[in-house]
Amino acid sequence: MAIPLFSPKNPVSLAGRIRVLRDDFPVLREQIHGKPLVYFDNAATTQKPRPVIRVMSEYFEKQNANVHRGVHFLSELSTTLYEEARKTVADFLHASSPAEIIFTRGTTESINLIAQVLGQSLIQPGDEIILSELEHHSNIVPWQLLCERTGAQLRVIPILENGDLDYEAGMRLFGPKTRILALAHVSNALGTVNPLTSWIRRAHECGALVLIDGAQAIPHLPVDVADLDCDFYVFSGHKLYGPTGIGVLYGKSSWLERLPPWQGGGDMITSVTFQKTLYAAPPQRFEAGTPPIAQAIGIAEAIRYLKSVGYTDIQDQENRVADHALRRLREIPRIRLIGEPRERAAIVSFVLEGIHPHDVGTVLDQQGVAVRAGHHCAMPLMEHYRVPATVRASFAFYNTENEVDIMIEALEKAVELFGR
């Protein structure tokens, strides 16, 4: 039986397909300090494929107008494109309707929106909000602000040494006071994939709401919000091969309909008088002002692109690259891997003994290798591992094992430079 050309069972054909797909990303042909760019900072932001760049320039060149207001041709066209983008996102997440999709500026704004409106409507002094030690600052600070405003309290699910959530200890935190569980789907610093189902079920048993921070999950794994049964799911366009300046807040319509607006302005009302303003239904209620129209068109195109690549090949390639990186990193004598989670999504964090991550980052940069060196906006997690920072290599499907070898050579240079 013939093996299909692009079957994941056929590693040679996958490598061939990746070579072709890399051509979709113009920036990957750039030289940095005279060396070919090796872009391993995908958890910070991904590169943009040509189709995304093209639809956005086309929008500005041929279609630009404001949405939801004009009767003229371009305004109607822009409105259609914008609302089609919302539908594309809804289908992608398996939401039950486009009204469950709110466009925001990014993951951070999505979380802040929810923290704000829940604070106005639902949270009382003494209520408890559960999050985890793995969280990005953007899934910590908005909840702390909410606690300051309302007198609620934060409870933190600890992690095990390997970077997985401590299931036993975490489950004990839930009780009658639990109002919200805010949890990362995938850790941005360690790559841990959290087993969401049991946590979401436990939160719901307590009558709590669940927000999942999917910023680092959505580029790597298929997400089905109906299946997860979370109340809110948030992510950013730019980590998904789309533009910056746009994020998504999925919310169950039963919740969105009950929540008050967070910003006031145009587009979020049905009628305004100086006595009383009536608010629009979701999603408009949460989208005051002119929305990021071009970015919405861009994120929808990014989703179409991602679907055309397919999560099967994305995961096969990313796992190959990450496994190769882990294998090669372990060969370096002074390496310490930070976090060895049971399930990992294309992110590898490490430190080189005796060399600060910031210095490692500079040496790698000189070889054209872009990594993140720092605390990854996860200072409580760095505290847990008693390191000030780590080097993080985060992969996308367009990365290759050969690029990993270039990073390893650069790391060996760093060891040599600092060992002299």
Added chain:
Amino acid sequence: MNSLLSLYQDIILDHNRSPRNFGSLKHATHEAQGFNPLCGDKVHVYVEVEGNRIREIAFEGSGCAISTASSSLMTESLKGKTLDEALSFFESLRHFLTQPPDTPPPAGLDLGKLAALGGVRQYPTRVKCATLGWHTLQAALKPSGLPVTTEHDSHA
């Protein structure tokens, strides 16, 4: 590799490996903490001032090679200096570090071993590493009550 060698000169690696005056000072009259939000570097600078002079100076914390070496070199170079001398020396050093890479130090300024920090001029994001300890010293000597960060140091 060449620009890396000019960034990580032997003297920098030496002060990184064995930082001088590392630790706290029992009789510190001035102290402050500094923080580089970009990378999480932290430094605590202690100064014992007698009259108008720096009698003892020490630092502790965690940081990259550039930030550690710069703080270490700072403690070596400022011991015995008057407060005015110390602060105006920092101004000159900061000016030197934010100039384009080939600019020579201004006439009359003897940077001594600190000239080794000149390699950061090719790495604008690393200038902040080189000035963290100094900003912290400045905060210790002229407290403003605000936490110290290095967010304003880079090429114009």
